[in-house]
Amino acid sequence: MVALWTAEILAEMRRSLLDWYQQAGRTLPWRNEPDIYRVWVSEIMLQQTQVKTVIPYYERWLAQFPTVEALAAADLQAVLKQWEGLGYYARARNLHQAAQQVVTDFAGQFPEDLDKILCLKGIGRTTAGGILSSARNLPLAILDGNVKRVLARLIALEVPPVKALDELWDASETLLDPENPRDFNQALMDLGATLCTVKQPNCPRCPWQNHCTAYLKHQPTDFPRKAPKKQIPTKKIVAAIAFNLENQVFIQQRPQDGLLGGLWEFPNQEGNIQPLLTDLFPGAQYERSLNTVFHAYTHFKIQVEPQIYRVNLSGSGWVSFQNLKDYPFSKAHLKIIEQLQDSQLSLPI
Ligand code: SF4
Known part of the structure; x- marks a missing residue:
């Protein structure tokens, strides 16, 4: 042509x-x-x-x-x-x-x-x-x-x-x-x-x-002719939003390489969150869940259930809620932060 x-x-x-x-x-x-x-x-x-x-x-x-x-x-x-x-x-x-x-x-x-x-x-x-x-x-x-x-x-x-x-x-x-x-x-x-x-x-x-x-x-x-659609899988993820007694929240940085590399996030796990809780937050007390957050990437979708926990821990990785804005987060975790702001869950108990 x-x-x-x-x-x-x-x-x-x-x-x-x-x-x-x-x-x-x-x-x-x-x-x-x-x-x-x-x-x-x-x-x-x-x-x-x-x-x-x-x-x-x-x-x-x-x-x-x-x-x-x-x-x-x-x-x-x-x-x-x-x-x-x-x-x-x-x-x-x-x-x-x-x-x-x-x-x-x-x-x-x-x-x-x-x-x-x-x-x-x-x-x-x-x-x-x-x-x-x-x-x-x-x-x-x-x-x-x-x-x-x-x-x-x-x-x-x-x-x-x-x-x-x-x-x-x-x-x-x-x-x-x-x-x-x-x-x-x-x-x-x-x-x-x-x-x-x-x-x-x-x-x-x-x-x-x-x-x-x-x-x-x-x-x-x-036109353009479309390639046959692939089924996009959905991953069901639980995110642990852990607050300590000073009302700091725990965040961690993703590895530099790969999806969302270098961004910060709340600890999360596909499927059962219990092993992660036992590992990172022994003695964590579940408080409540926030609204499920949805996000689509090119090859898969995620459905994240944010769960709020209280723990008696401190040290590295714990930041004040107000300082979260200094860290880059992915869209899904920003949506969680918005919900936290709306519900004022960061206020001292
Ligand atoms: S190039 Fe696009 S807008 Fe222009 S005539 Fe063809 S289909 Fe229509």
């Missing part, structure tokens, strides 16, 4: 997309930003997160870590605290590590050579293309989720995008305007985010309507 675009058609598609972008493109804080560090932060935050959620995080992040040096020198806990609530925390850990790579290996200058960029933690081909086309106007294609959807519709791709990545990269590279890669890529992302949306593509306003195979077949929402 890609080979069917003649030079004239490609020129027309580029021109019509750029014209549309001039009129309808979004105004975003990182758009036309020459500081590569700022563009890089935006690209990482935008992976799997929508623009409206990203903007306040982006602004707070730059206020706290205005340069790559500031980020590299920061404590991981401060980095995770800034990311708290944005999800996919590996992005924050990788950004932090990559900043240290830039400072140590590249004297603080973000590399502009594709091979070197791809050595940085958390930067793959589409992120590299996004950063260099946006900040330096280099002719590198992108293929994020929005772009995959637009291209899959454009060529009426008959298999799920994940099974045809080479073909989609080929399409993105073929379409890219070598004269104006910055605006072209930004326009393509805006097209996916604002017109070629998942559920209700606004084809009548689309600059590529005449070239879009899915539209011409009257089936835009039949």
Whole structure:
């Protein structure tokens, strides 16, 4: 299908997309930003997160870590605290590590050579293309989720995008305007985010309507083809919210690697909590349970029952309830803290 675009058609598609972008493109804080560090932060935050959620995080992040040096020198806990609530925390850990790579290996200058960029933690081909086309106007294609959807519709791709990545990269590279890669890529992302949306593509306003195979077949929402749905398991977890006699609460840090690495949490256990209680809180007195908390990750869901305990212990890991805000927590555990605040369970007994 890609080979069917003649030079004239490609020129027309580029021109019509750029014209549309001039009129309808979004105004975003990182758009036309020459500081590569700022563009890089935006690209990482935008992976799997929508623009409206990203903007306040982006602004707070730059206020706290205005340069790559500031980020590299920061404590991981401060980095995770800034990311708290944005999800996919590996992005924050990788950004932090990559900043240290830039400072140590590249004297603080973000590399502009594709091979070197791809050595940085958390930067793959589409992120590299996004950063260099946006900040330096280099002719590198992108293929994020929005772009995959637009291209899959454009060529009426008959298999799920994940099974045809080479073909989609080929399409993105073929379409890219070598004269104006910055605006072209930004326009393509805006097209996916604002017109070629998942559920209700606004084809009548689309600059590529005449070239879009899915539209011409009257089936835009039949594309991209979906991979068969896998059953997502639910894990039933009990969290022990232990208060001591000074009304401090016990928290622990997750290992640095893996899901939610480096975040803090209340001790928890899938299934029976008794062995954990015996181990950490001997003599714990059960008080009551809070409302069950639900959260969905990419490959599984969790259902957490928070149980309040009183114990006669102190020392390492015990913090005052007011100081919990200094620690980065996952969404599920933040929901538990909100309930604790609402019910004022932290007040001295
Ligand atoms: S015509 Fe419709 S389906 Fe095709 S690219 Fe445009 S908005 Fe998407």
